[in-house]
Amino acid sequence: MAKGETWLAVDREGRVGRFRPGLEGTVPRRALAPARRERLAEAIDLACVVRLLREPAREPLRPDVLSSDRLLVVLRDDAREPSPAGYRDRAVGTDPIEQQLARFSPRVLREEAPRILVTRDEVDVPALIALLREERVLHALAMRDVRAIAASLGASHPCFTYAHLDERHERASTYARVMSGAGTALHESEIPEPERTALCALRVPVSFNDAREIEVEGLVADELPKDLLEAPSADAEPGPAPVAGRPVWAAWIGMVLVMAVVRALLRALFDF
Incomplete structure (x- = not known):
């Protein structure tokens, strides 16, 4: 275990919990990966706003400033032709607004009406102005405004919250519940992929509804698959196929053999 910043996990029912370690609380090492923290923080913000x-x-929401940014778009329902089969990162269909957004790499956050998309790339100002003129656009939010809007609308991180209280807890692995999310907590099903997989990799086998205190030592695995916790973006180019590696001991033996050969050559040449 390690120490560090606030981390996220889910309970056995899939509810999202936030853990604040204070100065002394322990944290799963993998939870500290910067990519994991940033991606999950954004996914939680998006889930709250969705x-x-x-x-x-609700009254239509628009960006406060017309400038380039990634965009969250909510569309009115219509007789749109269904998208091809597949999960949320499916191809853009015949919807004219989605065709406008196609060059900004949209991903679908909500398939049902009202349909909600977020772009992976920044939308330039001319495209943003054209989008705001569309009658079917219920809301268009710049990603820089999402967290503030979620807070202003009363949905700022509806999670169970646990904290390690440095002055109260003798064990660094003890966390006490300081905020209940009963009835309002986000569920893992509300988190988009691939962030959902990364979040669910840290699962505490208790119910946040019942647990007033949690001992995270031994409950949360330290060694979790790195590719789950630092999952590349869905539009990233696929990397090379994994190649089976040799065990660590084999690498050490190889290094010792090479050093022995080099030493023998030096002795033969220079009486080293």
């Missing part, structure tokens, strides 16, 4: 914006009665 939960709010799926209600059609």
